[in-house]
Amino acid sequence: MSIQNIDVKYTAVATAENGRDGRVASDDGKLDVVVNPPKEMGGSGAGTNPEQLFAAGYSACFQGALGVVARREKADISGSTVTAKVGIGANGEGGFGLEVELTASIPNVDAATAQSLVEKAHEVCPYSNATRGNIKVDLKVA
Incomplete structure (x- = not known):
């Protein structure tokens, strides 16, 4: 890469x-x-702690990316939220690593549309682009 x-x-x-x-x-x-x-x-x-700060930044950034995608797709994401969970632990190589779980709740669209929006936001979000291939990032739709 x-x-x-x-x-x-x-x-x-x-x-x-x-x-x-x-x-x-x-x-x-x-x-x-x-x-x-x-x-x-x-x-x-x-x-x-740094993980809380990273979770706050990632969730806000991802919510912004979701907005960009929703405007392109003409989807209603009003009332939506994005929650980021950032885990830290030993990486087995003498250091530490992170993993992230992003959960989006998008109440005004069906489940398939929500999943599509989240996957497209993951391609747009600067945090997702920065972490891609480096850490585990799980995407979920609530």
């Missing part, structure tokens, strides 16, 4: 202090959060 060349329209900038047990802030001050490992990974669970 070759590296994609893109025409960059926006660049987000965030800086972390003390890794998973510290703080993350964006350069514009709109994001400033305490991060802590979850209790399941031996942390305090007091703050958010």
Whole structure:
């Protein structure tokens, strides 16, 4: 797979202090959060964690991609939601890996249309394009 060349329209900038047990802030001050490992990974669970931030970004981005596809297909996705579950664990090679489950609820279309929209959104979404072939991403329709 070759590296994609893109025409960059926006660049987000965030800086972390003390890794998973510290703080993350964006350069514009709109994001400033305490991060802590979850209790399941031996942390305090007091703050958010990188996986929650990734889940938030992926679900929002995928919902946007769903909107792009719905406009093209003239489908009504009003009232729809996308939930991302991001799992982290040992990869068996001395490091860690992620996996994602995306569940879309699209109440105003039939099941076959919803499935088609989700699959097409997966082709459009920048997060999906960035992770394709690197991590397991399961698509579901609620």
